[in-house]
Amino acid sequence: MTRLALKPLTFIVFVACSIALPAVAANHPNLVINQQDVKAMKLAITQPGAFKDAFDAKLSAVDLGLTQPIEVPTPKDAGGGYTHEKHKSNYQQMYDTGIIYQLTGDKKYAKYVKNMLLQYAQLYPTLPLHPKRKSNNEGKLFWQGLNEAVWLVHTIQAYDFIYDALTPAERNSIEKGAITPVALFLSEQSPHTFNKVHNHGTWATAAVGMSGYVLDKPLWVERALYDLNLAKKGGFMRQLNELFSPDGYYNEGPYYQRYALMPFVTFAKAIEQNEPQRKIFQYRDGILLKAITSTVELSYNKLFFPLNDAIKSKGIDTIELVNGVAIAYGLNGDPRLLDIAQQQNNILLTGDGLKVAQGLDNHLQQPFPFTSALFRDGQHGDDGALVVMRQGEANDQAIVFKATAQGLGHGHFDKLTWQFYDAGNEIVSDYGAARFLNVEAKFGGRYLPENKSWAKQTIAHNTLVVDEKSHFNGDVKFANKHHPKLAFYDAKQDLTISSASIDTAYDDVAFKRTLALVNIKQRDAVIGIDIMRVTADKPHQYDLPIHYQGQLIDTNFDRQASLAQLSTLGNKNGYQHLWSLATANLTKEKAANELAKVTWLNDNGHFYTLSTLVNTNFNNATDEQMLFTQLGANDPNMNLRQQQSFIHRVNATNHTYVSVIEPHGEYNPSKEYTLAATSSVAGLIYHQQDELEAVQINFTDGQQYLLAINQTDKAVTQDTQNVISVNGVQYPFSGRAQLLSIK
Amino acid sequence: MTRLALKPLTFIVFVACSIALPAVAANHPNLVINQQDVKAMKLAITQPGAFKDAFDAKLSAVDLGLTQPIEVPTPKDAGGGYTHEKHKSNYQQMYDTGIIYQLTGDKKYAKYVKNMLLQYAQLYPTLPLHPKRKSNNEGKLFWQGLNEAVWLVHTIQAYDFIYDALTPAERNSIEKGAITPVALFLSEQSPHTFNKVHNHGTWATAAVGMSGYVLDKPLWVERALYDLNLAKKGGFMRQLNELFSPDGYYNEGPYYQRYALMPFVTFAKAIEQNEPQRKIFQYRDGILLKAITSTVELSYNKLFFPLNDAIKSKGIDTIELVNGVAIAYGLNGDPRLLDIAQQQNNILLTGDGLKVAQGLDNHLQQPFPFTSALFRDGQHGDDGALVVMRQGEANDQAIVFKATAQGLGHGHFDKLTWQFYDAGNEIVSDYGAARFLNVEAKFGGRYLPENKSWAKQTIAHNTLVVDEKSHFNGDVKFANKHHPKLAFYDAKQDLTISSASIDTAYDDVAFKRTLALVNIKQRDAVIGIDIMRVTADKPHQYDLPIHYQGQLIDTNFDRQASLAQLSTLGNKNGYQHLWSLATANLTKEKAANELAKVTWLNDNGHFYTLSTLVNTNFNNATDEQMLFTQLGANDPNMNLRQQQSFIHRVNATNHTYVSVIEPHGEYNPSKEYTLAATSSVAGLIYHQQDELEAVQINFTDGQQYLLAINQTDKAVTQDTQNVISVNGVQYPFSGRAQLLSIK
Incomplete structure (x- = not known):
């Protein structure tokens, strides 16, 4: 399958180099960012504004990176260790350098990404399983396969950015040495994780599916969507069905919802660009948009509610939600999302990031409604x-x-x-x-x-x-x-x-x-x-x-x-x-x-x-x-x-x-x-009377209130009338509950 | 003495009411704020800017206060209790309402202050010592005399603000019932505190001295400056001599330096207005300005270094330092003080506050130099x-x-x-x-x-x-x-x-x-x-x-x-x-x-x-x-x-x-x-050789440094040459200490 698919691709690309606007070359980049986005962004960086500021900052960082030697070390350390952090910063650097190539057209950026990719292509085929691997989710570059999937989600986008700047031979080396073996490692060779209805599975399917679009391997996309056997027992669509409730709540809680959001919205955006007929963002009554919005709603003073396993310093400014909010705003243009974007203070160099920047430049934001x-x-x-x-x-x-x-x-x-x-x-x-x-x-x-x-x-x-x-x-x-x-x-x-x-x-x-x-x-x-x-x-x-x-x-x-x-x-x-x-x-x-x-x-x-x-x-x-x-x-x-x-x-x-x-x-x-x-609370009195109950609150200044509640299992509307008797006095109230001033 | 002094005052004031611009009436207000300041401030509030913003905010607060009934309760509670906090808010309200009277000329403000003062004049003569008094510093309105002095420092300014709006009979009632008995309580009746070279003494002398200016009692001023017996064993001048070092360091540390600063700079400003010939701000090589500046310097990230008894949340935005910085800026116009004023974000309705506001409006601020x-x-x-x-x-x-x-x-x-x-x-x-x-x-x-x-x-x-x-x-x-x-x-x-x-x-x-x-x-x-x-x-x-x-x-x-x-x-x-x-x-x-x-x-x-x-x-x-x-x-x-x-x-x-x-x-x-x-510190080696010593620091990457120090008791200049021998190698260095890279 792999060899078969490579052949026509190589052929078409070869053609792409000899004529002006070849059919397939026209498809790069086409994951989160497409050619139309690139055109708009190129225009935006010629004018002052939030987007140009973000571009200038990223350009400086990328230029500094270019002065450093490329290092693709043999994997050794667990999370936080040197090789772990290096491979993480490498994929981020490839992504950043790749987008700068798209926006400037300067070949030196593409060359830097290419050289790093070629080093990965040399290293990866030689790698055994990681020496500090976790038994339930093994990786090669990283101690856990989860990081390997995150690596590929970023790296396939970087590769997509510089695709047009590569020779067919270079593409062949990179795909054969790095992209394909990582994609296969994450899918065929890690079936348990790949098919799992869990955020590890979402990262893996997103990585493999996005690679499928870039390498033109429709089977990879199908497997990402419907599991390795296309049996719909796992895969992205099943994850969309099961991992979120109809209200967009993720069953592990907001901390992991935030984390899971990244591959969900990234892959969904790539699906939308490549196969709009799947109507992925409309799927399940717009579950992806609900998931983005609910993640924001599950925060207080910028930090997520720390439910379940949650590190408390994570909040709405995390990169996952920056991506989510930008993509959501790109879809629905809701000005209340700009309120969140403003607090995030992080403009992405994407088509949606540009829309956010322009919205903020034009002061279109409205308060995000944090309500019950x-x-x-x-x-x-x-x-x-x-x-x-x-x-x-x-x-x-x-x-x-x-x-x-x-x-x-x-x-x-x-x-x-x-x-x-x-x-x-x-x-x-x-x-x-x-x-x-x-x-x-x-x-x-x-x-x-x-x-x-x-x-x-x-x-x-x-x-x-x-x-x-x-x-x-x-x-x-x-x-x-x-x-x-x-x-x-x-x-x-x-x-x-x-x-x-x-x-x-x-x-x-x-x-x-x-x-x-x-x-x-x-x-x-x-x-x-x-x-x-x-x-x-x-x-x-x-x-x-x-x-x-x-x-x-x-x-x-x-x-x-x-x-x-x-x-x-x-x-x-x-x-x-x-x-x-x-x-x-x-x-x-x-x-x-x-x-x-x-x-x-x-x-x-x-x-x-x-x-x-x-x-x-x-x-x-x-x-x-x-x-x-x-x-x-x-x-x-x-x-x-x-x-x-x-x-x-x-x-x-x-x-x-x-x-x-x-x-x-x-x-x-x-x-x-x-x-x-x-x-100033002087006393509480608890009253119970069949299905009705009340808490009476007496304050030090003599004011008294009664919170009257109807605890019935039956349906209650705002018109439901109840009467609770407290110390011989009848207090009528309506609906499920009401606060009564009784003195 | 008291009765004798009251007579001419009453007489002069009576005259003041019958002619256009009498000599004494022309002197009100004349403590921290004088008539020239009032004229400039009245002009400033007709134009947009930081000063007008501060005025508008204060006006709203004062107007809200005017809708509340005046309450001058019989003292009962210790610090934090109701009557304690009420008397504190009363003096602040009298001060604020008084300055609003000066800036608007609207008699309703003067009337409110007058009515409150008259209530104090009725209450105070009836008061025994406070039921919760502290044995070493007794008060009547408050549990400690210190608060009583702070009350008078504010109240005498409020009285000064509305002086011209009062009839002679009203003045007589207020002075006889409130100002004079409090001033005498703080001085003659509390000689130990009044003569003490300590911040309690500074508050007491400031309160009494400022009252002396307003009530035209030169003896009160002399006592405030040179102690009750004019013996110079206590009093404000001795406090200025002893409580600050030549570098402006206050011997209790920055927390109490900040607190002490308020009566020092407030009384000094009043002395400067009334008796410029005393050259109070030049006294002791400008010790008061040094004290203000050093208080700022003894802070980190806006909070004071918590030396000795210090509550750690106090910092440069405390009202005492807002006053100090404004008065200092009024004297020297140093644009680096505006940097601090900007962080304080609190514009005073005084002549100096106006200068600060105008400085900030004109973006004159320069970074305050936080250096060793x-x-x-x-x-x-x-x-x-x-x-x-x-x-x-x-x-x-x-x-x-x-x-x-x-x-x-x-x-x-x-x-x-x-x-x-x-x-x-x-x-x-x-x-x-x-x-x-x-x-x-x-x-x-x-x-x-x-x-x-x-x-x-x-x-x-x-x-x-x-x-x-x-x-x-x-x-x-x-x-x-x-x-x-x-x-x-x-x-x-x-x-x-x-x-x-x-x-x-x-x-x-x-x-x-x-x-x-x-x-x-x-x-x-x-x-x-x-x-x-x-x-x-x-x-x-x-x-x-x-x-x-x-x-x-x-x-x-x-x-x-x-x-x-x-x-x-x-x-x-x-x-x-x-x-x-x-x-x-x-x-x-x-x-x-x-x-x-x-x-x-x-x-x-x-x-x-x-x-x-x-x-x-x-x-x-x-x-x-x-x-x-x-x-x-x-x-x-x-x-x-x-x-x-x-x-x-x-x-x-x-x-x-x-x-x-x-x-x-x-x-x-x-x-x-x-x-x-x-x-990344791999090792430390301590070397000692007579009066020379050195700490060698070896880092994990192989770099080695030597901090060489000359510990001699003799004078050392930057040109003093030393040689320390470390493991047989001679390392020359100059001055008191030098960091040498040795590998």
């Missing part, structure tokens, strides 16, 4: 959901409620966990992944052992832990088969509320969590309300942690602190990593239905108080404690960050946790003032 | 010094070497400590003060108990601790009598070096530290070199801590970590607050003259490695350890931040610590690359 949204999980949208609640501007209050499915191997055991954001910062936070990407000294830059022993465990999250065991007993295979059930999601002005439940995380324990983000306009205050209802057949120990960001300021109860000795809180399932700093016996400290309050000060200068009901007489709790912990025990290599948390521990059969989180005041040592450093 | 500098301490400049070493731009590398005197009650026991900064961040840091300013729940907002038990102790700093005791055994009175001796300071392009010693911090132990900041241009690398030479009569335990900012990445030796139990490192002098995380036996781990290396990753994305010599055979050390600690033990109220440190412990009689700190590489998880995560 439901992201259903699962291929059919029925495997739970991620709920994002927002109030005010993009950097005001947000709640992330994770009622999604497990998310495969990178998933965390954190069903129904939540996070709270305010004034630009994390307030109640998720640890994310335990990993120092590419830092050789930190476990070779891979996921640290503490990722499994801490970051994935339930206690590392803000959700219920029963008997100090993680959800699904930490069994990934079992976890992947189960997911929470979304009860409802309802968003209106000033009130977003959602509820979900799960009964498979533990043998005999079920829990249902209802979270609401409420704007109390009369008070100019936004609060979060959390109702976690736990039911079981027999007594258990329930732990509900709050991983808070900031410095503890005060509690309204006494704590017994460990002063000169620290011990761990437990010995497994993550508890072995927690130092027990202090404990408080709430049963002794508080009367029935009183509030336990914890106040902390975040780096953003604001105070936050979590107020939670204790000794509620409708529960049969025998014992309630608040445990204060710090992360870092059993961490011989000091791999963990020193985060703090407090854990509300209850021994009971059934228990309902009712809590309010309240941002308040300001600490401004620079301007020497401190405002409202104490909470 | 020596700040001698002490009235005569011979009580040690603070040394600031810088390389590159303002936010590149800096070393702060603290060889100052104790700095009175706010001083820390940290002789010869250092800090290292790079790429905008603290790398080797100082804890600063343990305090949450104005946060009632945190010990009433005062200095926390941990300020004494931790923050002031020697182990909280990056300097030598002998036998786990703090310098001067933590005795402030004794400490105030001693100071380090500056051996030399030498700054040239690419090399800044300084050395200082002290032999009074411990009974029989003397130590000399030499610090250098070196730009190795051939390597494009800046490193810090630290030589700490300790001598004693008998064996001791020496601890040299590094309080590092970031996450530990690696050490080149094994650590024995405490996994499931933590204990404190000691039981007093700050050691009781340190958890012992891990220890390493360097004597066992390393051969003689090998390096112990610790690498960490700062939030700025760069790696830092401290490489230090161990088991040096020229020492008689019997045992060397590296101890890894975390702050937070014996902290029942969770008042301390969770900082980490490593401590090089040596048991010896004499010992020389030789270390290099090296910024390297970059961790960029957003762009997915990690560069140079490992140190």
Whole structure:
């Protein structure tokens, strides 16, 4: 097959060199960038503007690169090591130098890329498997095949850029020595990865499919789209079907969604250029555009929500999303995408990048709408959901409620966990992944052992832990088969509320969590309300942690602190990593239905108080404690960050946790003032009446509010009328939930 | 005296109301702002520009204030409490509303200030001492007299602004009920504070002196300048003589220098307006201007160096320095001050504020020169010094070497400590003060108990601790009598070096530290070199801590970590607050003259490695350890931040610590690359030959450098020629120190 396909190509190209505008030569470049794009870009760099600035910057960098000797080292190092980083910078340099060749027409750029490609063509056929390969995804140039696929995605574009500047013999050498063997290694020789419905599979299929277009090998494209056997059991189309939910949510979460986006949108763009009849961007109701937009929506203050295995410094300015936003804008011209592009501050030298640059030059951007949204999980949208609640501007209050499915191997055991954001910062936070990407000294830059022993465990999250065991007993295979059930999601002005439940995380324990983000306009205050209802057949120990960001300021109860000795809180399932700093016996400290309050000060200068009901007489709790912990025990290599948390521990059969989180005041040592450093929540009362429930919030100034909720499983519209009776008074409310001022 | 002085004033004012432009009325306002300033400002607010923007913003705020009822509550709360904050906001509001009256001429503003002043005039005479007063500095409106003085500094200016809008009877009420009793309370009734050569004294004398100008009481001014008895034992002039060194360094450090600056420059400006013949700004070779400039110079990335009791979020944008920079610019028109004013982004509604606004509108600013500098301490400049070493731009590398005197009650026991900064961040840091300013729940907002038990102790700093005791055994009175001796300071392009010693911090132990900041241009690398030479009569335990900012990445030796139990490192002098995380036996781990290396990753994305010599055979050390600690033990109220440190412990009689700190590489998880995560220092060799010494640095790539130093006590010029012999090779060098490339 390979030899057969090469022959006509060589022939046509030979012709291309002897006449003015040959048919096939006219097709280069034709992946992400086509000849029309090149023409427009060549014009744009003659005029001042954002695009010319980006071109000038890239030109300088590329020119500097040209003064360096080409080095294509024998692969040796794992991630972060010298040869790993060199091969990474090489493909980026080939790509950059190639596009500069297209824009300037100066042959020296093409020559540099050609020479590097020829060195790869010499080296690659001699390579065994990488000495530091990962057993489940082997590479040759790199320790894992994933990097090899990324190499080819870039390199095939660079080759496409300089194609016309090469002689047939040069093309033959490069294709035979480098492109084809890498493509075959990634496909025929790595069937497990290539056919996998997973982001590794997407990179591999994108690399091979794009190479198929450039080398004119339609079978490679077909295999990329429909798996090696064209059986549609794997391949790009199946990935598009399964990896995203109908709302564009990627099952591993936004961190990997961002990563996966790159090959999805890059390959899709190449398909669109070469075979527009496939209507790839319309496929599945425009799933690719939804995936791009939802990745943006799953961020706060430019950083992605750190769900599952996620490195917390990744955000919307990552190159994958720069590509995604540019391609999306190229397709739909939505001026709200320019808002994101402006924050990304990175103009691509592509046709779509030019459109973005021109849009920004003409100040066409409109604010990107960061609003409350439901992201259903699962291929059919029925495997739970991620709920994002927002109030005010993009950097005001947000709640992330994770009622999604497990998310495969990178998933965390954190069903129904939540996070709270305010004034630009994390307030109640998720640890994310335990990993120092590419830092050789930190476990070779891979996921640290503490990722499994801490970051994935339930206690590392803000959700219920029963008997100090993680959800699904930490069994990934079992976890992947189960997911929470979304009860409802309802968003209106000033009130977003959602509820979900799960009964498979533990043998005999079920829990249902209802979270609401409420704007109390009369008070100019936004609060979060959390109702976690736990039911079981027999007594258990329930732990509900709050991983808070900031410095503890005060509690309204006494704590017994460990002063000169620290011990761990437990010995497994993550508890072995927690130092027990202090404990408080709430049963002794508080009367029935009183509030336990914890106040902390975040780096953003604001105070936050979590107020939670204790000794509620409708529960049969025998014992309630608040445990204060710090992360870092059993961490011989000091791999963990020193985060703090407090854990509300209850021994009971059934228990309902009712809590309010309240941002308040300001600490401004620079301007020497401190405002409202104490909470203004005076009391909470929880009411339940069949399917209706209500949380009454009494403030210190006498104002009282009732959040009334209809928890029915039946359909509810805004017109549904309910009446809840509180202390003999009838309170009518409509719809799923409503905030009532009752005094 | 009071009644006598009131009479002529009343008379003159009465006359003032009956003729057009009476002599005395013409003098209002005449403190920081005079009538000429008002005229210029009135013109400026008719034209677009930074000044008009500032006016418009202030006008809106003041107009909003006018809609609120006036409240002058009976004093009740300590710092941060309601009445405390209300009286603070009241004086600010009176000041702001008063200046708006001057600029608009609208009587409603004057009326609002008048009404508030009249309420104070009614309340103040009824007040006993504040219920929460501090014993050493009592107030009536506030818990401490200091706040009372600040109140009067603002209020007398507000009164001056509206003076012309008042009837004689109103003036009489306000002066008799509020201004005069507060001024007398601060002076005659608080002689200890008023006569004190200390920032509390400066606020008191400024308040009383400025009131003297407005109420035409020359005796008040004289007392403010020369103490209550006009004996020149205290007072403003003596404060100017003693509180600043000849280089403008304030003996408590930059945090309190910033605070003290406000009354100094405000009162000085009022003196200049009323009695220019005193030439106050020329006094003592222009000490006030030096004090303003040095406050700016004692900052890094906009924040002050956190020496002694210092809250770390304070920086050059604090209102005190906004005032200082504006007044300085008004005097000298130095365009480099506009660079700072631009960063402050706060235009004052004063004559000087107008000049700053116009300077910025006309883009006159030039970069402020952040360069290496020596700040001698002490009235005569011979009580040690603070040394600031810088390389590159303002936010590149800096070393702060603290060889100052104790700095009175706010001083820390940290002789010869250092800090290292790079790429905008603290790398080797100082804890600063343990305090949450104005946060009632945190010990009433005062200095926390941990300020004494931790923050002031020697182990909280990056300097030598002998036998786990703090310098001067933590005795402030004794400490105030001693100071380090500056051996030399030498700054040239690419090399800044300084050395200082002290032999009074411990009974029989003397130590000399030499610090250098070196730009190795051939390597494009800046490193810090630290030589700490300790001598004693008998064996001791020496601890040299590094309080590092970031996450530990690696050490080149094994650590024995405490996994499931933590204990404190000691039981007093700050050691009781340190958890012992891990220890390493360097004597066992390393051969003689090998390096112990610790690498960490700062939030700025760069790696830092401290490489230090161990088991040096020229020492008689019997045992060397590296101890890894975390702050937070014996902290029942969770008042301390969770900082980490490593401590090089040596048991010896004499010992020389030789270390290099090296910024390297970059961790960029957003762009997915990690560069140079490992140190490139391969070896250090310490050479000593009589008064000459040298540190040889061998890099992993084979390059070798020698930092040769002449430690003589005699004078050294750039022409002084020296020759040091290293392994039989003679290396000539000139001046105090020189970096030689030897391979």
